[in-house]
Amino acid sequence: xxxxxxxxxxxxxxxxxxxxxxxxxxxxxxxxxxxxxxxxxxxxxxxxxxxxxxxxxxxxxxxxxxxxxxxxxxxxxxxxxxxxxxxxxxxxxxxxxxxxxxxxxxxxxxxxxxxxxxxxxxxxxxxxxxxxxxxxxxxxxxxx
Amino acid sequence: xxxxxxxxxxxxxxxxxxxxxxxxxxxxxxxxxxxxxxxxxxxxxxxxxxxxxxxxxxxxxxxxxxxxxxxxxxxxxxxxxxxxxxxxxxxxxxxxxxxxxxxxxxxxxxxxxxxxxxxxxxxxxxxxxxxxxxxxxxxxxxxx
DNA sequence: CTAACTATACTTAGTTG
DNA sequence: GCAACTAAGTATAGTTA
Numbered sequence: 420x421x422x423x424x425x426x427x428x429x430x431x432x433x434x435x436x437x438x439x440x441x442x443x444x445x446x447x448x449x450x451x452x453x454x455x456x457x458x459x460x461x462x463x464x465x466x467x468x469x470x471x472x473x474x475x476x477x478x479x480x481x482x483x484x485x486x487x488x489x490x491x492x493x494x495x496x497x498x499x500x501x502x503x504x505x506x507x508x509x510x511x512x513x514x515x516x517x518x519x520x521x522x523x524x525x526x527x528x529x530x531x532x533x534x535x536x537x538x539x540x541x542x543x544x545x546x547x548x549x550x551x552x553x554x555x556x557x558x559x560x561x562x563x
Numbered sequence: 564x565x566x567x568x569x570x571x572x573x574x575x576x577x578x579x580x581x582x583x584x585x586x587x588x589x590x591x592x593x594x595x596x597x598x599x600x601x602x603x604x605x606x607x608x609x610x611x612x613x614x615x616x617x618x619x620x621x622x623x624x625x626x627x628x629x630x631x632x633x634x635x636x637x638x639x640x641x642x643x644x645x646x647x648x649x650x651x652x653x654x655x656x657x658x659x660x661x662x663x664x665x666x667x668x669x670x671x672x673x674x675x676x677x678x679x680x681x682x683x684x685x686x687x688x689x690x691x692x693x694x695x696x697x698x699x700x701x702x703x704x705x706x707x
Numbered sequence: 708c709t710a711a712c713t714a715t716a717c718t719t720a721g722t723t724g
Numbered sequence: 725g726c727a728a729c730t731a732a733g734t735a736t737a738g739t740t741a
Contacts, residue, residue: 429601429602430601430604436737437602437603437604439709440603441602441603443736443737444595444598444735444736446735447595447734447735447736448592448596448599450734450735451588451595452609455585455589455611457574458575459575459581459585459588459614460574460581461614463609463611464609464610465608465609467606468605468606468631470604470605487612488610491610579725580720580721582725583720583726584719584720587718587719588718590718591719594717595718595735
């Protein structure tokens with residue numbers, strides 16, 4: 420029982436296993452972040468794109484992420500730059516991996532958003548809008 | 564030798580100890596992210612504000628962070644809200660449950676904020692060096 | 708599929724140089 | 725102060741229900 424040998428540092432081939440592993444590791448990561456933050460008084464955030472449901476898992480919370488990102492970006496009293504790409508551009512260029520298909524479908528729901536495709540564009544003005552925090556939704560099943 | 568009892572979930576009072584703990588935990592966190600990413604093909608990023616040198620430690624790299632942030636989304640043209648919410652306000656036990664907001668929610672939650680990500684932010688990033696492998700090179704073990 | 712379990716691998720607090 | 729060490733504590737692969 421339990422693990423037989425060290426796991427090699429490769430992508431877990433089996434999808435179901437990978438999914439389970441993701442859930443466990445993702446949870447573990449959040450805990451680690453939590454502790455780091457508490458023990459050492461650290462401001463931090465993490466954004467994880469769940470490949471199984473194409474959603475973002477964030478730590479500590481959306482407003483918390485936003486707070487760190489603000490500090491990270493040190494921004495803008497700057498003029499808004501308009502070299503944002505539109506959705507179509509994004510969805511076309513953004514396809515790199517199979518799972519992006521799901522992601523793209525999600526994006527398609529968001530009609531009035533602009534995105535910058537960072538992979539191809541080094542010009543990185545990124546703007547983020549924020550909203551009020553609600554009570555966080557309960558964990559949703561990761562199932563596809 | 565070694566630890567006497569469980570560490571309480573509090574801020575480490577002693578500054579030197581805290582610093583050491585930060586270094587260790589920060590390193591550990593980066594490794595966890597790395598593994599999560601590799602094992603499960605996950606797109607992710609983390610931004611850690613090092614309280615001891617006021618720099619940002621990022622994973623996987625500044626462009627990598629930028630890439631994820633871009634996907635994370637940012638509705639254009641909104642004024643930045645000057646006062647972000649205090650991290651502590653949101654950092655409670657509900658943290659874990661904050662995960663799994665859907666993409667749309669994430670975008671909406673980021674409605675008030677602007678930030679700029681530019682290349683000159685890249686200087687203060689600390690690269691976490693890979694840890695030594697004690698096993699055979701073929702294995703690329705970094706096992707878990 | 709999810710949850711619980713548990714042996715093992717990994718992480719890290721405390722120690723030492 | 726940092727790096728190496730080591731055992732206590734934690735995370736998780738594989739198993740079971």
